[in-house]
Amino acid sequence: MKTEDFYYDLPEELIAQHPIADREASRMLVLDKKAGKIEHRYFRDIIDYLNRGDCLVLNDTRVIPARLFGRREGKEEKIEFLLLRRLEGDQWETLVKPGKKVRPFNKIVFGDGLLVADVLDIEEDGTRIVEFSYDGIFEEILDKLGQMPLPPYIKEKLKDKERYQTVYSKHEGSAAAPTAGLHFTKRLLNDIKDKGVDIAFLTLHVGLGTFRPVKVENIEEHHMHAEYYNISKETAQKINIAKEKGRNVIAVGTTTVRTLETVATEDGIVVPGKGWTDIFIYPGYTFKVVDKLITNFHLPESTLLMLVSALAGRDNIFHAYNEAIKKRYRFYSFGDAMFIK
Template identity: 65%
Template sequence: MKTSDFYYDLPEELIAQVPIEDRSSSKLLVLNKSTGEIKHDIFKNIVSYLKEGDCLVLNDTRVIPARLIGEKKDTGGRVEFLLLKRNEDDTWETLVKPGKKARIGSEISFGNGKLIAEVVDIVEDGKRIVKFDYDGIFEEVLYELGKMPLPPYITETLQDNERYQTVYSKTSGSAAAPTAGLHFTEELLDDIRRKGINIAFVTLHVGLGTFRPVKVDDVNDHKMHSEFYMVSDESAELINSVKKSGGRVICVGTTSCRTIESACDDQGNVMSGSGWTDIFIYPGYKFKIVDNLITNFHLPESTLIMLVSALSSRKIILNAYKEAVKEKYRFFSFGDAMFLE
């Protein structure tokens, strides 16, 4: 299977640059994942496609202001950091631009010395391991100095950082938002609960590995970066109960999907706990627990469009994307949504 098999043409003007005013007013493409039949709707009507006894699985991760812009202490040269993950020894794995300015032993100052980073190791892909020196609580310093790490295809300035968070975000740690969840409002979630639809929260701290381009020709040669996930006892029990009673397990976003597929045993039971996952889902994968998916429209040749294709078929998904382009849907993080029913 070739990476190029997942290419599609996307006019640049369809890449959403800003979130729409009302989260739940985005367009919704409803796709029958078996037949390819398509319906067009508005996201707030998602409740009419859900059934009593179903279970929505939401990723409650919260994006941290992981983009830091500082200067080298010795030369004053500008350096940009993107925090990827915190290691157990309290160092951070970071992406640094330009990497040549961040040799081992280099010190970078942020906020006129409020935060100092020392490069302690070099890893692949321009990544650095750094140790921070600061006074007080790291999270408070980060929220003062850091910026929201918007994807590179978004060039507009975000006016309200909360618009790059889901309304149910809770557990800080992501370098990117689980964007399928951005369409939900508190009112819509209340409507969903009133209909007798269960909601289970899981956590996966989204790293850049989920979004990085696939650079190999053969899909089988691609390696995912690992991301940290957590599934509570309560959520595992709820998902398993719904599945056993014949309800559908519907993941909101590819991150929720990857989380519960990673936490699932060979008998199809979701196990509570935490760990790291580098699961790569693409056509041919046999889903153990997930029935349906609510998702945004993803980049051509990305691991995300491959995952969506695995739940349906490459042909059906690419045809749906073609229809979305024709109907001028908005694409990517701040874009419109699709429900694979």
């Protein structure tokens, strides 16, 4: 299957530049993956599609202010860091711009010396391994110096940092938000729980693997960047009970899908644990756990578009996307929602 098979043309004005005031007032395109039928609703209506005994699974990762601006020691040019993942201690894998300016043994200074990075190594994919030195608590310094790592297609400045977090975000470590969850409010989650739906949480720290462009012609040759996950015994038990009773497992976001499909056995039993996943899901994949999916609209030729095409069928997805464009839905991170049932 070719990467170009997942291209579509999107008018630039449909790329959402800011979140709407009321999270659950986003529009929601509902796609029946078997019949191909489409409905147009609002996200608050998601409760109508969830039933007692179903299990709704959410990713409770929290985005860190992972974008840092500094300079090489003794130089004036601006250097941009994007923290991708913590390796051990104060060592991090980072994306650096401009990369040509940053070599091993360089020191990068942030905040007039409040934070200093020693460049240790350059990986094959161009990322840098760095070690930070500082006085105090790293997270507090990062909160002071760092910016939220919004995707490059968002040109407007985010007024409220919390709007790039889900209302249930808990465990810090992501370089990007699990955006399908941005539509939930605490009120809506309480209503869903009151309906008898089991709500379960897992953690996958979103890195660049989810968003890196597919640069190969044949998608089978693409390799995902590994991301850290953690799924508890309680969450695994809730999901396994739902499957045992023939109820639906509804994943919120592609990160949740990737975690569940990573930890499941071939017969669909979810095994608790923690580790790293580089699973790449594209058409032809047989899902072991996930029945339905709440997601956003994804970039052309992206691994996310390939994942939703694997679940709903490429033709169904492209028909739905064409409808969404005609109906002027808002696309990408701050955009509207899609429910694949």
